[in-house]
Amino acid sequence: MMDIDMILSMVSNPTRRRILEALVREPCYPLQLSKEIGVSQQAIMKNLDLLEKNGMVVSHQVTSSIGPMRAMYAPTSEFTLVIDMRNRMFVANIIEEEEGGVQEETPKTENLDSARQEISQIDREIEALERERSALVRKREQLIYSAMSKLGSDMTYGHRDLMYQLLNRPSEPMEDVIQDMDEGRGSIRKKLAEIDNAMRQ
Structure with missing residues (x-):
């Protein structure tokens, strides 16, 4: 990696x-x-x-x-670098070519004009995918904002940081996220219970 x-x-x-x-x-x-x-x-x-x-x-x-x-x-390599910086969201990812992935047949081109037309069509498809991705990122950002806004003024920075970490690493087991945090498990469990209570109100 x-x-x-x-x-x-x-x-x-x-x-x-x-x-x-x-x-x-x-x-x-x-x-x-x-x-x-x-x-x-x-x-x-x-x-x-x-x-x-x-x-x-x-x-x-x-x-x-x-x-x-x-x-x-x-x-030496091929990759795509993606950085998203939004309200309550900062994510930087590298997308690498998968080893042993499906190899598509190299398209044949008849002349310069046809090659330019095909590349232009591919560019339009990429732009459409990027717009769709941007809309999904915006939806993700709004979900995080909506969840975070449920925390009252009595919640500390520790509560907000814990919730932020859990929301931004949703595919990882909660225990893994908690283990990475520099705080005692008892304190984190107490904060989780308080966050859960605030979310239910």
């Missing part, structure tokens, strides 16, 4: 983002990247070293027709 903190750190730098953008198109030499991006080869190498150290790119030596062997760089 990829480390989300590492990925966020790597893509926070605009030069590294441009390097990755170039490498996903095709493997490149550092000199190629320097010319395309418009920064020094020293800066390119510094960022390539960081990307390789963190497992986002890999280099291999290739034979050159004009001199000694040279290092060529290519990306």
Whole structure:
């Protein structure tokens, strides 16, 4: 599993983002990247070293027709990074390609125009899915807000934090969520009972 903190750190730098953008198109030499991006080869190498150290790119030596062997760089993985920041909700997830998943047949294209039309249709379908996802995220956010609003002013930050953790990790067993909290079980159980009582009113 990829480390989300590492990925966020790597893509926070605009030069590294441009390097990755170039490498996903095709493997490149550092000199190629320097010319395309418009920064020094020293800066390119510094960022390539960081990307390789963190497992986002890999280099291999290739034979050159004009001199000694040279290092060529290519990306190592495919993933989607999703960040949702809403009222009472912050979630950052990495969606990685499943190993051994169903491999669809590569679509055939007759010419440039037909390829552009098919890609445009796919883009529209992706946009529709993203709008549907956004609506579901909004509904999730509203459910959390509705539940949290039932806690009265007599509830402490500890009550609100406990409820927030439980609502934002609904698929995990409650015991696992409680175990991760830095508080005694007796105190947490008491807060749970008080929260449950407030929700019933």
